[in-house]
Amino acid sequence: MRVFGVTGWKNNGKTGLMERLIAEITRRGFTVSTTKHAHHRFDIDKEGKDSYRHRVAGAKQVLLSSSQRWALLDELRGEEEPYLAEHLSRLDPVDLVLVEGFKAARHPKIEVHRESAAREPLIALDDLTIRAVATDTAAPEGLGPDVLVFDLDDTAAIADFVLEQVGLVTKPKPDLPPLRDDCFALPDGVEWTPVETALATLRDRLKCVVRSETVPVSAACGRIAAQDILAPRDNPPTANSAVDGYGFANPTAQEAYHLTLVDGRAAAGAPYQSVVPAGHAVRILTGAALPAGVDSVVMQEDVQLVGNELRFSGPLKPRANARKAGEDVRKGSVIVAEGEEITPQAIALLSATGCDEVEVRALLRVGVLSTGDELVPAGEAASPTQTYDANRPMLLELARAWGFEPVDLGHVPDNRAALKTALDQGAESADVIFTSGGASAGDEDHVSALLSEQGTLHHWRIALKPGRPLALAMWGGVPVFGLPGNPVAAFVCALIFARPSLGVLAGAPWRSPLAFQVPADFTKKKKAGRREYLRGRLNSDGTVSAFESEGSGRISGLHWANGLIEVEEDRTQISEGELVRFLPFAGFGI
Ligand SMILES: Nc1nc2c(c(=O)[nH]1)N[C@H]1C(S)=C(S)[C@@H](COP(=O)(O)OP(=O)(O)OC[C@H]3O[C@@H](n4cnc5c(N)ncnc54)[C@H](O)[C@@H]3O)O[C@H]1N2
């Protein structure tokens, strides 16, 4: 539940601001409930009233009800005052709960401050839950840099702020700034980079590089939401029946019901137009709006119809088999959050609440270039000293499987001029470039050499097997992932480093892979200090096997495996039956 508080010292105008905010936020179409902390002896009951007499006689709870409102009075009778969270759990779902008082609770708040009433120092000076101060004077001194200051009477600005803070509206984003050329630089002196350091550097330095566009919901599957998407209406939009049966009002604890059936019926899309009088029932079908005078439904299997008299046995709970309006989704609530990938399930939710178009990120274009004199595309004649290009087709398909737009930049020989031309073209037609091969420092490792000549290369020697050399650079403002040539190393680096990075470039949050612990059915020794990824296959008995070879050119092992086994840096041995971390390929979206 979204909660925001209004706090402040006595007589500074908390209730006034609450009142103005409730009016402003409900006027904008959001539903609001409130909670207020009051003086310990407060009483909304009146001496001599019936409810008061029930209470004095010893009732623990007294529930008062009328056709306009109901109230529940709970006498603590010496018990501890409940925490705010407990109170909030009692409220019906709404877009926003505004809380007056409850200074000590940890929800975010705005503090009200009136110069004439200020007797004590601002609470905001040493309470980090205060996100803003609303004041009738100049900005008070000593506030933290993140605490905003508002004019106490500028209700619209304060409402904008509250709605943004709780995520009900999104502030329009400025144009996307370019990535900086040094965004891959590692701290001085770092030689062998631990995997986690490399990941943290990527996570911290990269940001979204694609603009947003509006697409119909029918074309939005797999795309990334560019802003929070709010429900245009409640789901269900009106109270309706969950079953085929008979609708009536106010079930009680009575044992036997005899109700008179009215003419007509309520069906989904064809509501019953008149009021169902007390003591009567109406035929109602699943999904039909509850007619006026109906709040509960008895299933048709549980009734007897004698003439137009409906008989059934109780007791039946109040609102039995009735779905409340908005019980699933409230109008204005966030149904898909910014950065979320739109799944078929999200499409159902968007469609159910009436969204027909959504603002999504433009597809990230992933350029793939393979390098090396020895490479030949499949389909061409190749001598035994030549190698069929496996990385480029693999990387293009990974990009497609991850929901990006693959851009085939072809293959270049080990020639710096050809590589430069290909990278220039890549920077025009793609948002990020994968190269494979030439990533280490051999005579023919032109990718490293060229990127380093341009001065933007950061050669990362990762404490990782396979995938030790990883070249990262900017080319024409576009990030380049220089993946190692060995296909298994290229694949592991793509999954571990490129996938979460590409997600961020595409507008999604950083995603760590899905992993779980399973017993190994193999033994292995390893050097301490580096992380290893083995090709693993989860067996039907719940154990995991490792591929027979750790050779970085053994592509058949990639095809054999259904995930990676992650062996931590400090581990030197795995014995049969010991738990290992398994990262299924399905968790990488492949
Ligand atoms: N003296 C050293 N030699 C090597 C080191 C090292 O640290 N010192 N590292 C080894 C490791 S680990 C790897 S991984 C590779 C990576 O080197 P490169 O990225 O420069 O890759 P290449 O030398 O160009 O190729 C390596 C290997 O992969 C084959 N390959 C390349 N591209 C493709 C492709 N598109 N499809 C299929 N196969 C490809 C290439 O033919 C080579 O066999 O360096 C080690 N050496």
Ligand code: MOO
């Ligand atoms: O680490 Mo290399 O990347 O073994 O293949």
